[in-house]
Amino acid sequence: MIVLDKRPQPSRMWSYAAPVLAVVLTMVVGGILFAALGKNPVEVIRTIFLDPLFSKNAWFYRPQLLIKGAPLVLIAVGLSFGFRAGIWNIGAEGQYIMGALCGAAVGLAFYPMESWLIFPLMIMAGAIGGALWGLIPGLLKVRFGTNEILVSLMLVYVAESLLAAMALGPLKNPEGMGFPGSRNLSQYPSAANLELISGSGMHWGVVAALIAVIFAYVLLARHMFGFQVRLAGQAPRAARFAGVNPARMILICMGLSGALAGLAGMFEVSGPAGQVTIDFNVGYGFTAIIVAFLGRLHPVGILLAGAVMALTYIGGGIAQSNLGLPAAAISLLQGMLLFFLLAVDVLTNYRVRFSNRVAA
């Protein structure tokens, strides 16, 4: 009979080892899955996890790592605050869309004027758009006690519809010969989020992601708000006695995660994506949830986890074109990773003991 004893403190060793073990387990089980699909498992796993970094074409893929990783890290850092405090914003995908729409709308409103002021204004618009969209479930929770999980998720579908409406309506390129989609912002110098160093993949979104990581680290480790977040998550009752205002906590967490998701969307629409299109969003907001957990809700961990997830996106793309691996297999792999992490985490919080006594 296997018995689990709760550890008085989560195991430090296992909290570091669990994500690594989860990645390894995902590779093994993923390999079995790929073998079942009739692919060479070793080749597929190598293509997904190693080729983007070490193959002879890696110079082409390495910049992609920053491009795919930046939005994931930016969103996941924002989500991690709420997740720590037990506030579940799972509608980051919607906030990402709204940030992109608001940022792009501001940029397009100034077209074709050139000014260095336009891009900073777009950044602000993106952050505000995302934050407001994130504050809707926050305010409804504070005011009416609604469930923020369901409301934030419903707003993803609303945002997707709004995106389609904007791409076909107000933001449509008047010179686009009737095709849906906005003007290409990357061809509008004042609004373009171009690479800072040519060929590096380094754009303003990457800078923002790194700043967010440092900012979040300082906030969590050194600031009163970070302490309150950790307290609210670990001991909600103690937090109330310590004077943590739950309504304020909800609003700050939802607004902050919304703002960062909005920023990610804005940097994406003005840079790598270039324009507002119907299928602009590709699920970064949902993948970022996995990134946040895989990174242990810790800023530095999220940075590493974001890199791993970006790798699966790029490697998955290579495997798709070179080995004919279905795109769905990659999203399955990403879902599997979260499952294994949650399963392995039992070792972080509990001690496993074998007992001869048969449980009642």
Added chain:
Amino acid sequence: MDLSAINPILLLASLMVAATPILLAAIGELVVERAGVLNLGVEGMMITGAICGFIIAVATGSPWLGFIGAAIGGAMLSLLFGVLTQFLLSNQVATGLALTLFGLGLSALMGQGYLGIRAPSFPDWHIPLLGDIPVIGPIVFQHDPMVYIGLLIVASVWFFLNRTRGGLILRAVGENHDAAHALGYHVRRTRMLAIMFGGACAGLGGAYLSLVRVPQWTEGMTAGAGWIALAIVVFASWKPGRLVLGAYLFGGVTVLQLNLQAAGVAVPVEYLSMSPYLATIAVLVIMSAGRAPGSLGRIFHAAR
């Protein structure tokens, strides 16, 4: 715009059909939550059920076997959630999300090669006598069997929860798992069974979409129906009777919105298609007074 093109009888009739997938998924989740478990993976189980049912129905030519396969598929996937949350004591919110992400990927992978195929037809029942009543007949008594099976499941769940010993135990486990454990009830076993029932119902709901409502397979075809089902459970204050009301309300909004699209209302389609989701939010705001089961979402770890 021509609103007279909307036939109120057809509208009300299709309301029951539109509500059925959400009703099926929601009644399963209601039982899960009454047992004190919050499974946010309804969307993932629904879409897995949709593709399992579709594959089996296409392979065998029998929609009935398809529904059975969908229920099994949904239950199998929920087992994953059950093992993780009940035996490996993982966080239920995170695990439910993982189940949804995993289910969406799994279904897309399984559904390759099934795009663009039509499901074998699932004929409507024309219930004799009752179906011939004018107005009410076509609205209520001329649907496919799953509409009635869904209502039957809801009635059975109501009876089970409120009139049987098993239902009492399940509710006890959901209200206070420590007390239920102290009385000698099997908390984990009860919850595993509830979780599997929830998975099977979600699978049925998904299969209803792919076999009857659409009836085709497309990736991500549930489009949030699983999440709406979760919202309806809250709306219903965890009571089966009100669940029917909630599901039909949403069926109504969905159908009305589709009818307005077809009638060519001056509002772009994209705005109309937001309405079921906005209605869900509105309903959550109005109806958040219900009391959730006491142990909902809490991890059960028996102290020895």
